[in-house]
Amino acid sequence: MAIKLSEAAEKRVEELKAKYPDSRSAVMPALYIAQEELGYVNGDAINWVAEKIGMAPVHVMEVATFYTMYYKKPVGKYHFQVCRTLSCALRGAREITEHLHKRFNLLPGEVSADGKWSYEEVECLGSCGTAPMCEVNDIFFENLTPEKLEAIIERIDKENPDLRFSSVKDKLGEGLKGQTKSEII
Numbered sequence: 517m518a519i520k521l522s523e524a525a526e527k528r529v530e531e532l533k534a535k536y537p538d539s540r541s542a543v544m545p546a547l548y549i550a551q552e553e554l555g556y557v558n559g560d561a562i563n564w565v566a567e568k569i570g571m572a573p574v575h576v577m578e579v580a581t582f583y584t585m586y587y588k589k590p591v592g593k594y595h596f597q598v599c600r601t602l603s604c605a606l607r608g609a610r611e612i613t614e615h616l617h618k619r620f621n622l623l624p625g626e627v628s629a630d631g632k633w634s635y636e637e638v639e640c641l642g643s644c645g646t647a648p649m650c651e652v653n654d655i656f657f658e659n660l661t662p663e664k665l666e667a668i669i670e671r672i673d674k675e676n677p678d679l680r681f682s683s684v685k686d687k688l689g690e691g692l693k694g695q696t697k698s699e700i701i
């Protein structure tokens with residue numbers, strides 16, 4: 517039997533299911549909801565989603581492992597995903613990753629002792645025209661330089677914004693209210 521998530525999560529997934537002729541179509545937002553509750557998509561999350569939407573766990577797992585936006589292991593409160601694919605690679609992605617490495621003294625996939633920071637390299641995030649870029653949780657930061665990245669890190673460190681994608685709250689980047697991406701960059 518799958519674990520039980522919060523009442524808000526259970527309610528949200530029921531609402532999502534009602535929007536589709538086939539409840540299995542809700543697999544992606546349902547995974548988001550589970551990730552938001554649990555911090556990452558583990559076996560419990562897979563089983564919870566599978567049970568809720570009526571899909572075999574192995575098929576939920578296929579979706580979760582295909583997309584880097586679902587974290588398969590614990591990440592920091594602020595998780596940087598640096599695109600390393602061609603456009604970003606040609607325009608300085610390596611410097612971006614190196615800055616994170618030196619700034620946090622971490623290897624990709626490691627989490628800082630205070631649980632605040634982590635990073636990894638990922639493939640194309642579909643923002644090739646604004647390379648190099650990275651995501652912090654689900655917020656895009658584009659046309660980066662190490663200096664711009666450092667300014668973003670300092671601001672996040674100081675303000676501790678809520679940068680979670682929130683399917684439960686129905687808002688992308690709710691925590692950036694009043695502090696839009698362009699202001700940060």
Ligand code: FES
Nearest residue numbers: 599604640643644
């Ligand atoms: S190559 Fe980096 S976003 Fe596409």
